[in-house]
Structure formats: C-alpha cells, structure tokens
Amino acid sequence: MGLFGLFGKKDAQNPPGDKQAPRPRSPASPPPDTEQQRQRNHRATDTARKIDAIESEMSSEFVPTHLLTGNSQAAPEPGQPGNALPDLANSTDMLLGADLRGAGLEVNASQAAPVLEEAAILFANEQDAVAEQMLRMAIADNANSADGGAEAWLMLFDLYQATARQTDFEHLSIDYARRFETSPPAWRKTAAVAAGGRTLPxxxxxxxxxxxxxxLVERVQxxxxxxxxxxxEFGRVTEVAPVGCGLLLRLLKKLQNHDVSITGANDLAARIRAIIEIGRRDETEAPWLLLLEILRLQNRExxxxxxxxxxxxxxxxxxxxxxxxxxxxxxQPGEPESAASGSAFLMPAVVDNRTEQLLxxxxxxxxxxxxxxxxxxxxDRVDFSAAGQLMMGLAPLARSxxxxxxxxxxxxxxxxxxxxGLADIAxxxxxRH
Structure with a gap:
C-alpha cells in the first residue's frame, strides 16, 4: 500500500467504534455540521472568490484598489496622479538643506520634458500601456526636432526591456536605426545567471x-x-497571507512545464509554516498547498x-x-545571491514601497x-512612493x-x-545604450 493509501477523501469514514487517529498528534475532528464549520466554509468560499476576482482583472493594466483593500470606493483616475502621489520634489530642501543640493545628474538635461516625467510616473505605478502610448506620442511629436526625441526613444527601449518584451524591442530597434542612422541599443541580459552560464529573467x-x-504575478506570466x-526571488518576503498564497499557488501551477528556479525558498517556507497549524482548518488550504509546491520545486521529497x-x-x-x-x-533552486557585487551594492530588479530591508x-x-x-x-522599476522612501533613506548618508x-x-x-530630487543628493x- 502506498504512503497515502491510508488517507481517504473526506467522505471515507472509519469503521464504527474505531477511535484510532491517523497520528497521535491529530486532534479530534469537529462535528460535521456545526456553526463553526459553516462559518469556515463561508470564509473559504469568500477567499476563493476574492482570488478569482483579482485574477479576472489581470487583463487590465493594474488591479482596482477596491479589490486589494476591500474598499468599495473606486481607484482614482490615471489622469489624476496628484490625488495619490505626494509632492516629493518640494520636500528636498527640507530633507537635505541647500548645502547638499546639486550632486548632479549625468544626462543631457537635468529636467525631462513634462510628458516624459508623466510617462515615468505612469511606469512607476505599473501603468505600462499608458506610459508606452505617451512615449510613442512624444516620439511622434518630436520627429522633426533637433534631437529627434532621442530621450523618449531610449525610455521606450527601457520600458520594453523591463517588461521582457524582446520582440517589441527589436521592432523598435529597426525604426531607431532608420531614424538616427546609427546602431540601436542592444537587448540587455541583466537577469540572474544560471549555473550553466545562461541568463534567467x-x-x-x-x-x-x-x-x-x-x-508581479502578471509580470511573471x-x-x-x-x-x-x-x-x-522570495528572499525579501516578510509575511504571507492566505489570498497571496492562493495567487502564488495558481501562478506556480501554470508554470508546471517551465523551468522555474527559486531563491529565498527556505525563508518563504518558514513564513508559510508560521500561519498554519496541524489539525486547524483555516478558511483555505492554499498556504498548505503552496508550502508543498515550494518543497516540490526544491526537490525536497x-x-x-x-x-x-x-x-x-x-x-x-x-x-x-x-x-x-x-x-x-x-x-540550483534556493541558491543564495549576494546583494553586493565587489565594492558596489547590487540593487534588486524591483523596488516597491516596502523599503525597510533594502535601506x-x-x-x-x-x-x-x-x-x-x-x-x-x-x-527595472521603482515604485513612485518607494522612490521617495529611497531618497529619505539616503539623505542621512548624504548629510554625513x-x-x-x-x-x-x-x-x-x-x-x-x-x-x-534624488539627483540632488546622488x-x-x-x-549607456
């Protein structure tokens, strides 16, 4: 008999009078139709519906705020960033003082055109399609200018690079070479390097x-x-929630036929174990199933x-x-990666609005x-609020x-x-393309 042949489905009952539990540490099962059981089933259904609702929005550029927070109020319109974004530029003097301003930005112009700044904000907020549209409009509007809108071209190359759109990058390269009569930027392989020398996105x-x-799930897909x-990479995960476990589990199931390498898996497994308990049936099985999937991907049979x-x-x-x-x-799954590369500190691929560990x-x-x-x-990307946190975190170093x-x-x-204003302190x- 196989290892799990002793364990049947929920409808498989022990013979009457057989009080032997599968393992000594197993607590007694609750009565089948208690109010507690009905509430648990209701919570499980709610959790599954929430995950379904979030996934159903993945074709959009970003998930509406009310799905993430439970707030029924709609998210602000993309064209009104001022409602949600702090005025970080005006806070530079307060943070640094006039004596620290002017560290310098090694670029042709220290201030980008307003349309390029807006595209950068949209990209930071993961509204990639709108950012791409604005950059293409800037390229068209500056077609006859002295520099041909070169900065917009380079920003669009970086957008395609960050979103792993190599085909679009190559098509843009052809147009760039025709327009500027020079070699276009090359596709960069900046992802993690596998043991065999290949690069992994x-x-x-x-x-x-x-x-x-x-x-992030949509980006992986x-x-x-x-x-x-x-x-x-899961090394910087600090906490897990059932809904997040369900979303990640579904993602990993969709990647069954892919070669998935993971880092920080041991830390992630520990975070999951912290929210589950043997014998306690929570509102969803997702954390347990995700833990099993992580162990499977690590080949820890x-x-x-x-x-x-x-x-x-x-x-x-x-x-x-x-x-x-x-x-x-x-x-090698779980292979650690050092943040420091020689005398330089290697920044992660994405800086989100949880910057404590990074700083x-x-x-x-x-x-x-x-x-x-x-x-x-x-x-590849810095969240808008994270950019402000990064500036405030670096300011004390600049002052020192x-x-x-x-x-x-x-x-x-x-x-x-x-x-x-980060260019004022760094x-x-x-x-260089």
Missing part, C-alpha cells in the same frame, strides 16, 4: 505576500510567454512527504503527488564603502558627507529620480 517578490502581488526558464501527512491529518484529503521539478537550465542593507554596505556605489544594472553614486540607471528611473549615471 528574474522577478523579485518582497514585503507581504498578499493580494498586492497581482502585478508575461515573461513566461517568451521564456521557458525563469527565476523567482522527504520534507514534502512529511508535510503531506500533516496536510492529510488536517484536511482529511489526499495530498497532491510528488513530481520531480523541471530543471533544464542547470540552476538597512544599503546602510550596512555604506559603513564599509565610500563612495557608496549603487549598481542599478538590473533595476557620504558620496553616493547610482550607476547604470534606466532612463525611466532617471526621469523619476530627477523629478523627485550622482546618477544613466545606462
């Missing part, structure tokens, strides 16, 4: 794993459409089977079978290095006399940093 999850990860192998037994005891259902993961790329790591690196060099070669440099910065992020070096 990478997406980093951070902060709380909840409904807010839907934007877009990458998976063009790449068979990819990498997911023994721990998978042990956890499967606990899952059986808790929910009285058969667990999913163990299927060895696909690893054609040669990457703490930068502060630690700054204690040992002067100047403080932030390598932004793989930094530390020289701060940011190298290889995307043109979209350069425009954002310039607008909020030397920002754009990417």
């Amino acid at each position: 990478s997406v980093a999850f951070a902060g709380k794993l909840d409904a807010g990860i839907i934007k 877009k990458i998976a459409d063009e790449h068979q192998a990819l990498r997911l 023994h721990e998978f089977e042990e956890t499967s037994i606990d899952y059986c005891i808790t929910f009285e259902v058969s667990p999913p079978p163990f299927v060895a993961p696909v690893h054609r790329s040669g990457a 703490a790591a930068i502060d630690g690196h700054a204690l040992l290095h002067d100047p403080l060099v932030l390598d932004c070669s793989r930094l 006399g530390k020289t701060i440099e940011m190298h290889d910065v995307s043109r979209l992020i350069v425009a954002l940093f310039s607008m909020i 030397r920002i070096v754009p990417r």
Whole structure:
C-alpha cells in the first residue's frame, strides 16, 4: 500500500467504534455540521472568490484598489496622479538643506520634458500601456526636432526591456536605426545567471505576500510567454497571507512545464509554516498547498512527504503527488545571491514601497564603502512612493558627507529620480545604450 493509501477523501469514514487517529498528534475532528464549520466554509468560499476576482482583472493594466483593500470606493483616475502621489520634489530642501543640493545628474538635461516625467510616473505605478502610448506620442511629436526625441526613444527601449518584451524591442530597434542612422541599443541580459552560464529573467517578490502581488504575478506570466526558464526571488518576503498564497499557488501551477528556479525558498517556507497549524482548518488550504509546491520545486521529497501527512491529518484529503521539478537550465533552486557585487551594492530588479530591508542593507554596505556605489544594472522599476522612501533613506548618508553614486540607471528611473530630487543628493549615471 502506498504512503497515502491510508488517507481517504473526506467522505471515507472509519469503521464504527474505531477511535484510532491517523497520528497521535491529530486532534479530534469537529462535528460535521456545526456553526463553526459553516462559518469556515463561508470564509473559504469568500477567499476563493476574492482570488478569482483579482485574477479576472489581470487583463487590465493594474488591479482596482477596491479589490486589494476591500474598499468599495473606486481607484482614482490615471489622469489624476496628484490625488495619490505626494509632492516629493518640494520636500528636498527640507530633507537635505541647500548645502547638499546639486550632486548632479549625468544626462543631457537635468529636467525631462513634462510628458516624459508623466510617462515615468505612469511606469512607476505599473501603468505600462499608458506610459508606452505617451512615449510613442512624444516620439511622434518630436520627429522633426533637433534631437529627434532621442530621450523618449531610449525610455521606450527601457520600458520594453523591463517588461521582457524582446520582440517589441527589436521592432523598435529597426525604426531607431532608420531614424538616427546609427546602431540601436542592444537587448540587455541583466537577469540572474544560471549555473550553466545562461541568463534567467528574474522577478523579485518582497514585503507581504498578499493580494498586492497581482502585478508581479502578471509580470511573471508575461515573461513566461517568451521564456521557458525563469527565476523567482522570495528572499525579501516578510509575511504571507492566505489570498497571496492562493495567487502564488495558481501562478506556480501554470508554470508546471517551465523551468522555474527559486531563491529565498527556505525563508518563504518558514513564513508559510508560521500561519498554519496541524489539525486547524483555516478558511483555505492554499498556504498548505503552496508550502508543498515550494518543497516540490526544491526537490525536497522527504520534507514534502512529511508535510503531506500533516496536510492529510488536517484536511482529511489526499495530498497532491510528488513530481520531480523541471530543471533544464542547470540552476540550483534556493541558491543564495549576494546583494553586493565587489565594492558596489547590487540593487534588486524591483523596488516597491516596502523599503525597510533594502535601506538597512544599503546602510550596512555604506559603513564599509565610500563612495557608496549603487549598481542599478538590473533595476527595472521603482515604485513612485518607494522612490521617495529611497531618497529619505539616503539623505542621512548624504548629510554625513557620504558620496553616493547610482550607476547604470534606466532612463525611466532617471526621469523619476530627477523629478523627485534624488539627483540632488546622488550622482546618477544613466545606462549607456
């Protein structure tokens, strides 16, 4: 008899009078039709419906705020960013003082055109389609100008690079070469490097794993459409919630035929274990099933089977079978990655609005290095509010006399940093295309 042959479905009852539990640590099962059970089933249905509602919005550019927060009030219109975005640029003097302004921005113009600034804000808020439209309009409007709207071209290249749209990047390259009669920017392979020397497109999850990860889930799916192998980073996840577990579980199930390499899996598994308990039936099985999937992707069969037994005891259902993961790329799941590269601090692919751990790591690196060099070669996107938090976190270092440099910065992020005043405390070096 197989390992799980002893565990039947929920409708498989023990013979009358047989009081032996599957394992000594299993608590007694509650009566089937108690009010507590009915409430639990209702919560489980609500959780599943919430996950379905969030996923149904993934074809949109971003998920409406009321789905993420439960607030019935509609999100503000994209054309009204002032309602939600703080006036960070005006706070620079207060943060730094006049004596620290003017660190410099190594670009042709320190202030981008208003339309380019607005495109940068839209991109920071993951409204990629609108940002792309504005950049294309800027290119068309400046077709006969002295520089041909070159900055808009470069920002559009960076948008396609950040969103893993290599086909669109190559089509733009043809138009660029025809317009400027020079070589176009090259597609950059800035993602994580696998053991075999191949590069893997990478997406980093951070902060709380909840409904807010839907934007990252959509980004992973877009990458998976063009790449068979990819990498997911969970080292900066600090907390998990059932809805987030359900969304990530569905994503991983859709990637069953992909070569998925993961880092920070041990930390993620620990976060999941912290919210589950053997014998306690929560509103959804998603955290348990996600934990099993993480163990499967790490090829940890023994721990998978042990956890499967606990899952059986808790929910009285058969667990999913163990299927060895696909690893054609040669990457090692769970392989740690250092944030520091030589004397430079390697910035993550995405900086969201939970910057505490990132700023703490930068502060630690700054204690040992002067100047403080932030390598932004793989930094694709900075959330608008996170840009302000980053500036406020770096301001004390600047006030203490530390020289701060940011190298290889995307043109979209350069425009954002310039607008909020970060260029006043750090030397920002754009990417050389």
